[in-house]
Amino acid sequence: MKSRPKNFIIAGVGVTSLLLLAKKENREKxxxxxxxxxxxxxxxxxxxxxxxxxHPDPQDTRDNEMVSEGAMTSVNYYNNQQEEK
Known part of the structure; x- marks a missing residue:
């Protein structure tokens, strides 16, 4: 029963779009x-x-920060893996 209003809304949108697109000028718009x-x-x-x-641009500081953060993440992961062994 809860889906009944949703179905009416979907049907209304479908009918409205068909009526609007029936005119050629609306389709062109x-x-x-x-x-x-x-x-x-x-x-x-x-x-x-x-x-x-x-290949980060030296002048692009945001990109360089992301590269350095990503590099540190992989280095930290590698170090943790080595410590566990």
Whole structure:
């Protein structure tokens, strides 16, 4: 019984979107909006991080801090493993 209001809301959203997209001008507006939103997203974001990995810029202090923290984490882990042996 609890899912009944949720089902009505989902059905209402579906019907409303169908009615709004029935007009060609509304579909075109939605299409231009999606293209505009896609232009804000970075392209090849994975490649950007792959190129930067392991080669921090000396002037980029935030990145250098993350690299040093990560380096210390692995060193501390290695030291702890050696002490346990």
């Amino acid at each position: 939605l299409q231009t909006l999606t293209h505009k939103m896609k232009s804000y997203l970075p392209t090849n974001s994975e490649n950007q991080y792959e190129m930067k990995a392991g």
